[in-house]
Amino acid sequence: MVTCVPVAPTASSRSDRPAAAPASPAVRAAGVHVDLGGRPVLRGVDLVALPGEMTAIVGPNGAGKSTLLAVLAGLLQPHAGRVEHADAASIAFVPQRTALSDRLPITVGELVAMGRWQHAGFWRPLSRADRAIVADALDTVGMAPLHRRPVAELSGGQRQRALIAQGLAQQARLLLLDEPMASLDASARDAVADAISCATAAGTAVVAVTHDLDALPPAGSIVRLAPPEGDH
Template sequence: MSTSRSEQSPAARLRGVRVEYSGHVAVRDVDLDVSPGAIMAIAGPNGAGKSTLLEVIAGTTPLTSGNRVATQRIAFVPQRAAVSDRLPLTVRDVVTVGACGRTGRWRRLDSGSRASVNDALDRLGIAELAAVPFSTLSGGQRQRALLAQGLAGQADLLLLDEPTTGLDTASGERIRAVMRTESRRGAAVVCVSHDPSVLGTADRVVTLEDGRIVS
């Protein structure tokens, strides 16, 4: 028997979440369910708490109060690369990190994981850059490589922070297509964005102001 989206458990659930930094309240009184098989966009003005909320969903930011429950298979693609330019990593190396969640960090990749890496490179249009040092990429190419890393693990929850910022029209459309494909696969996709095209792709738009959900 098939299960409808409304009957599925949320990929992430927040209740009464509050996050403070040195007395500043970044997120306050947030209740939120993130549904599998759907794209949720988080919108709002600068400083509204959007990226902090995304980090809360990812589990990378401690809560001051409240409760978070989420799936274990999460891919979080930040707006800026956390990969040091000093590391001699190729694009394939960076994308392969995403597949380690399928096999374990120190295990050799199996054929399915290698296929996932190749598929992610193809879907983001960077297969020809696989052997290129990550440190030499442009900002847009880095963003696509990091998104490919997120795809390689076939996560249940895909979190993206401003994924189309600084990209050309064709690259932006490619990323929106990837978001749609991942949601059809059954993943929950959550994306912080100001981009009207991304907001138009979403099944649900959550608007933040001063750390609160207002719509």
């Protein structure tokens, strides 16, 4: 049984909020255009991600899925269109496991604890509450037994789960996942699916790039991308 990591409470999520008030999007993208290297990658993309729901981004290779995720994360500015965040300081971006270097001399627990740096500060030791959040995140993805293992010794699926645990530990209102199920075995997929379900149950808006919708929990909305016309 996993432990879900709750999102930090906000004014809009307090119990005194009117019951009829609609949820405000964690992120809204409208008419997003992106060119990379003089080549059109995204054209007129719209997306709305709501708290407590998963939004899936699907499409063939070259359709701009990871580019759109980078735009939502604030790592890439669109050439046209707009992106509005409910809280631009509360975004967790989880890249594919290939972004994790084999030379990183840290343990799984230390990697996940990095998710608390935004709250605790780089040089300050983690508080008891921070350590509890890290432990919950590790448990959510089934990585608690490996918290002392060096990251360099992890399998691909274990690395992916460790990175997702780091994202959960941030307690962000928006969790962005780039191909979280890529090349995972069945047990790792189940653990990641449970983690996504935990995140949405806790009120987090999750946006996931995927090639396999069936491997993910049900999506509240699906954004289907295709290469821009003339880009073949």
